[in-house]
Amino acid sequence: MKDDNSPAAKRPAPKSENLYSVQSRIGRQARAVQNGHAGGVLWLTGLSASGKSTLALALEQRLFERGYQTYVLDGDNVRQGLNSDLGFAPQDRNENIRRVGEVAALFADSGSIVITAFISPYRADRDLARAAAPGLFHEVHVDASLAACEERDPKGLYSRARRGEIPEFTGISAPYEEPTAPELVVKTENASVADSVEQLVEYVVERFAADTREPQAA
């Protein structure tokens, strides 16, 4: 068992061999200086209908308007492409989140602020995503009570889950393991979308400021 938020969460060693580094890559510091902000992962986790996708897309828009490099990974662009071979069986859900964590790490490495919007109900899965992007991972708990999410139910999923039509639905028939030490908690139950987005923007502006020292050699 892994501790929540443990930086020691280990990714398995690669199966492949013959991996050689050919020449140096562009360093993160150099990218941050050029972009005017650091790269990183904003990992939004929370119940269905807690507001993850809405906040992710609104935050992306706000950051883009400020000139940030930013991109949202969510079910819409991941489930139909990279993870089209995965369903909703437990091991497929784990693999879904594992891959998203790894792709998010690549985006962060490229200098982008990548915003992920997945329920990601298990601490172990989120720990693995954190381990993929050491020092660049920001866990954001999009927090609303089950009752509030079930009342919103914009897609009718909770109703269907209550009727037994969706197996292993987080909060109903499968657990949601709340973050124990997230970098940020956004309480959406009694806040407007605008206020929640503002909270996120302020966090990003403060925490992703580019280091203004001279870029180090890549």
Next chain:
Amino acid sequence: MKDDNSPAAKRPAPKSENLYSVQSRIGRQARAVQNGHAGGVLWLTGLSASGKSTLALALEQRLFERGYQTYVLDGDNVRQGLNSDLGFAPQDRNENIRRVGEVAALFADSGSIVITAFISPYRADRDLARAAAPGLFHEVHVDASLAACEERDPKGLYSRARRGEIPEFTGISAPYEEPTAPELVVKTENASVADSVEQLVEYVVERFAADTREPQAA
């Protein structure tokens, strides 16, 4: 059988359901205007030791210096993370390239010029990568003869393959299916790295110019 470069190559339908678009995303045109260039995939394919990784990293450096958003996907950052569950069995190789194609498509959609450096010996696999990034995919054949690559053999892989120590080695014991209609051919056999990189830079500057029309609504 798919035709090479067929835009009709189809990705399989996603296994998952309950996919809804929540709100609009930032459009590619808007991203291109902000970045000063379009996003896209530069898919480098060629034999081992043909020069893919060297050119990819050198091109990334050159584009970065010009202010482009750019990132290299290669074995170093993909095999140890996203594809750490994959080995070198044929089906694993296919899945390796499938995932790289999908991740490259996400980077291109985010506005970045992503440069991939994988042998990717099969036309069907490259067609699938092209289908993942419609209109954004540029196949680049990094072209050197097998004899030249085997003579370079910087990692000693050809020697090992000839001794039977590496099964299914492209060019020796497994086929390389040359691109039939690549967007660009870079002949590295008798060209300097600098000249080959220059050819690539010129291609990018010309082909990835941002459309200067007003950005459309996202």
